[in-house]
Amino acid sequence: MNEVKCDCGHSNPYGTNLCQYCGKPLQDKDNKASLLDMRYEGAARRSQTYNKSIVDKIWNFFSSVKVGIWIIVLTLIASSIGTIFPQEMYIPNNVDPAEHYKDEYGIAGQMYYTLGFHNLYGSWWYMALIASLGISLIIASIDRVVPLYRALKNQRVTRNDAFLKRQRLFGRSKVEQADKTLIKAKSLLEKRKFKVREENGNLLAEKGRFSRWGPYVNHLGLIIFLSGAMLRFFPGMYVDDIVWVREGETEVIPGTDGEFFIENEQFFIELYDEDDETFGPAMERAGGQTIQNYQTNAVLYEREKTDTVGAVPELEEVKKDEIRVNHPLRFNNFALYQMDYKLNELNTMSFTLDNRETGESIGTIEIDLFDPQDEYDLGDGYKVVIDSYFPNFEFNDDGEPSTVSSIPDNPAFIFQMFSPEHPDGEYSFVGIQRNEDVFGENDYEMSFADVDTKNVTALTVRKDLTLPFIITGGVIFMIGLIQGSYWSHRRIWLKRTDREIWMAGHANKHWESLKKDFRTLAEETELIIPEDQSKKAKKER
Amino acid sequence: MTGMEAVSGNFLLITFFMYLLATICFTVSVTGRKWRDKQGEMKGNRWGSFGFIVTLIGFIFALGYFVTRWMTAGHAPVSNMFEYTTFLGIALSLAFIILYAIYKTNVLGMFTMPIVMLIIAFASVFPSEVEPLIPALQSNWLKIHVTTTALGQGILSIGFAAGLIYLIRTLDFTKRDKKVFWLEFIMYSLISIIGFVLVRYIFSMFQYQAEFQYINETGNEAEMTYNLPPLLGPNEGEVLTSGAMEPLISMPAWLRSDDANAVVWSLGAGLILYVLLRVLFRKPVGGKIQPLLKGINPDTVDEVSYRAIAIGFPVFALGGLIFAMIWAQIAWTRFWGWDPKEVWALITFLFYAAYLHLRLSQGWHGERSAWLCVIGFVIIMFNLIFVNLVIAGLHSYA
Numbered sequence A: 001m002n003e004v005k006c007d008c009g010h011s012n013p014y015g016t017n018l019c020q021y022c023g024k025p026l027q028d029k030d031n032k033a034s035l036l037d038m039r040y041e042g043a044a045r046r047s048q049t050y051n052k053s054i055v056d057k058i059w060n061f062f063s064s065v066k067v068g069i070w071i072i073v074l075t076l077i078a079s080s081i082g083t084i085f086p087q088e089m090y091i092p093n094n095v096d097p098a099e100h101y102k103d104e105y106g107i108a109g110q111m112y113y114t115l116g117f118h119n120l121y122g123s124w125w126y127m128a129l130i131a132s133l134g135i136s137l138i139i140a141s142i143d144r145v146v147p148l149y150r151a152l153k154n155q156r157v158t159r160n161d162a163f164l165k166r167q168r169l170f171g172r173s174k175v176e177q178a179d180k181t182l183i184k185a186k187s188l189l190e191k192r193k194f195k196v197r198e199e200n201g202n203l204l205a206e207k208g209r210f211s212r213w214g215p216y217v218n219h220l221g222l223i224i225f226l227s228g229a230m231l232r233f234f235p236g237m238y239v240d241d242i243v244w245v246r247e248g249e250t251e252v253i254p255g256t257d258g259e260f261f262i263e264n265e266q267f268f269i270e271l272y273d274e275d276d277e278t279f280g281p282a283m284e285r286a287g288g289q290t291i292q293n294y295q296t297n298a299v300l301y302e303r304e305k306t307d308t309v310g311a312v313p314e315l316e317e318v319k320k321d322e323i324r325v326n327h328p329l330r331f332n333n334f335a336l337y338q339m340d341y342k343l344n345e346l347n348t349m350s351f352t353l354d355n356r357e358t359g360e361s362i363g364t365i366e367i368d369l370f371d372p373q374d375e376y377d378l379g380d381g382y383k384v385v386i387d388s389y390f391p392n393f394e395f396n397d398d399g400e401p402s403t404v405s406s407i408p409d410n411p412a413f414i415f416q417m418f419s420p421e422h423p424d425g426e427y428s429f430v431g432i433q434r435n436e437d438v439f440g441e442n443d444y445e446m447s448f449a450d451v452d453t454k455n456v457t458a459l460t461v462r463k464d465l466t467l468p469f470i471i472t473g474g475v476i477f478m479i480g481l482i483q484g485s486y487w488s489h490r491r492i493w494l495k496r497t498d499r500e501i502w503m504a505g506h507a508n509k510h511w512e513s514l515k516k517d518f519r520t521l522a523e524e525t526e527l528i529i530p531e532d533q534s535k536k537a538k539k540e541r
Numbered sequence B: 001m002t003g004m005e006a007v008s009g010n011f012l013l014i015t016f017f018m019y020l021l022a023t024i025c026f027t028v029s030v031t032g033r034k035w036r037d038k039q040g041e042m043k044g045n046r047w048g049s050f051g052f053i054v055t056l057i058g059f060i061f062a063l064g065y066f067v068t069r070w071m072t073a074g075h076a077p078v079s080n081m082f083e084y085t086t087f088l089g090i091a092l093s094l095a096f097i098i099l100y101a102i103y104k105t106n107v108l109g110m111f112t113m114p115i116v117m118l119i120i121a122f123a124s125v126f127p128s129e130v131e132p133l134i135p136a137l138q139s140n141w142l143k144i145h146v147t148t149t150a151l152g153q154g155i156l157s158i159g160f161a162a163g164l165i166y167l168i169r170t171l172d173f174t175k176r177d178k179k180v181f182w183l184e185f186i187m188y189s190l191i192s193i194i195g196f197v198l199v200r201y202i203f204s205m206f207q208y209q210a211e212f213q214y215i216n217e218t219g220n221e222a223e224m225t226y227n228l229p230p231l232l233g234p235n236e237g238e239v240l241t242s243g244a245m246e247p248l249i250s251m252p253a254w255l256r257s258d259d260a261n262a263v264v265w266s267l268g269a270g271l272i273l274y275v276l277l278r279v280l281f282r283k284p285v286g287g288k289i290q291p292l293l294k295g296i297n298p299d300t301v302d303e304v305s306y307r308a309i310a311i312g313f314p315v316f317a318l319g320g321l322i323f324a325m326i327w328a329q330i331a332w333t334r335f336w337g338w339d340p341k342e343v344w345a346l347i348t349f350l351f352y353a354a355y356l357h358l359r360l361s362q363g364w365h366g367e368r369s370a371w372l373c374v375i376g377f378v379i380i381m382f383n384l385i386f387v388n389l390v391i392a393g394l395h396s397y398a
């Protein structure tokens, strides 16, 4: 396309509204208007210039702020719908979601579930909204930032009269001593932290130009943030797992390829003192104890690098730490968080083999509930064999003894007791609160003697390699936001004509502050306060 | 109660009355006679400056409340409904101080200080004992996150106060159209908060309590104490207190029925107060205030409201999203989890982002901008009241 040549001699890209050098309006609409559209300095933006190919059309669609606002508003509405009822991840995980939503929230809940709103933030259309937000951010920013940068870099001090006259703040002052006035004005403006440039006796005072880049910097931060969030879907970037560890035991940490192990030395809970002078009344009103701390004293181990494969791993202690809520144990890119616990889980149980008639105790066996032996030899012809072991006992639908899980929450045994009198063994069924002969009339019985429990801790294992992106994006976003919000770009042009000084001003926001600058000028020099032409322009329209 | 706790409570009381005094000063400065200086120019009067000084004194006492309570509890007092709401009121007064320093608009004080008082009074109906911190809240990020968020919300709320002034100043109250209706609706809502505080104080003066046994959302029996007569009862509730009235209707289990009951009471009390005012004024409440604002320049108020949002938006983004994410990553293992409170912080953020873009590129200034500020405040209040009390989640204080 052809470049547009301005009277001042500067060549502007096709589509330019205001000459980037002297500001002269190049289009009819601006020549007729009483105020110039100063947005993006009248620079040529791709979206305003081309509209032929399909690429142009897509580009123009996403670069429109109107479209951007629609995307933001739709995301907002969609997000709020997701809070009407709890999302699936927050309902109890032992229930059927379809049933749960219907039972708890009636017809509305059923519809909510059918429409997929129970998993709204992971739905394809919510993702699509976020993706279009990102695309819109990228395109809209590129469309504007490049031309804006060029326009602001090229601007000249001496501006075209038509440009000055059509600024929102404009005034002509008759002055006796133009030189003196301009020198005074320059020093006043410099005192107010303006950068003042001079050319042919005219002035351009400018302040806070860097704030113009604020929106683009913050959009860039958002783009990095969103890209970082997307990286989560790549394998290996994100680990979310849980490991249960009993006191005194060591478990491999999932997600570390068997490299790292964690030992639970101790897990405990601390409560607030109910008689506390400060907190007592509040706890009394709440009617319960308040937990002060959940803590796992943990030791982290790393597997020694040995060549032998499959051998029992040699572990090397890496560090000890107290894992509490708000205080995870960190290593490499991993963190272990205190997440859940179970107090007093059964660990070992011991029984004695007794002679029913004499009450004599033959011997004691101690059973590790997680690793019971097949048989326990008591000597002299006495022996106990575990015929069956049900860690979490129940009668199944057929009325047969069975186990719900391998966690010993309700252990039960069928023992076979061997004695000199009964070399074929007698059977006995023993569980918590029950002790039955299988065939009745036994001479021997197993009596419960003791139990040993342990606390169990549950640690969330987390690795998140997207965090550096998220953090970088967040920091850049904040910098841009502050840059664009707490500073504004102000310019004041002073141009000398025969007997007059023409004065015009532009601010990208907060016009009251710019007016204050002009008021100071007027107080101390011959210059008058420029008129705000925006009211006049509104009336004309 | 410890001695220090009592001192702290008294400081807060002094703050409240200082803010009342400040409201009076600002109102006189806006509506009272103006003085002319020697050149015959309108110079306003001194009442605005008095109001500002009284506000500053009140704010110092508020700081005193905050520090002494912190010393008693051993943690920053922002961890339950009473503490957070009080802090929000204090943050709003700080935001006012900042904007007054920039624009010196007395009318802003006339509207903001009553809202601050309303929020502090609202806070005072929640149990105010110092509570121990559960493990999840034991973090420095708690204070950093909560204080920054409240400050951000406070500054954004100044945008609402200025927007409200703009609307009352510019709407045509002789017409009975939609705009007037909605403005009156805002006035009614504010009056309902007064209604709520009044009703709660009246019944607590008589030490009213009604115990209920009911079936809670997990299907178990539980007990609940009402502080107001039960118009709405709990799910399958049974009154245990003799002499207490039977509820008119009972609520489903997932809704906190005592809070819903309080809402009904405040709307009712608000309605009575509002109707009384209408009968007294024979005019819309906004229309009654309008003549007082004759001297106010709408463009200035418009800029104040935009400025407040431009200042508050980054503060809110930092506290409500960024610090929140840092804390969530440490306490809950993930920086974002779509918890209702988190989502509503995001919604607030998106809403004000939309506001900024509409203003910047679609030219939504003046009246439209003012309505948006009102909606923004509604979202903030919704977050405070509804999301905290009714939708249960990780953040729920109730």
Ligand code: HEM
Binding pocket: A062, A063, A064, A065, A066, A067, A068, A069, A071, A072, A133, A136, A137, A140, A141, A144, A212, A215, A218, A219, A222, A481, A484, A485, B350, B353, B356, B357, B360, B361
């Ligand atoms: C949640 C997402 C977004 C946030 C937080 C955000 C934030 C901002 C902020 C704070 C500003 C400066 C406003 C002011 O100075 O008053 C801005 C300006 C802008 N935004 Fe966004 N934005 C978002 C999304 C978008 C989208 C989707 C578009 C796409 C059209 C967009 C286009 C623009 C444009 C064109 C400007 C004006 C730049 C200028 O004229 O200097 N923004 N944005």
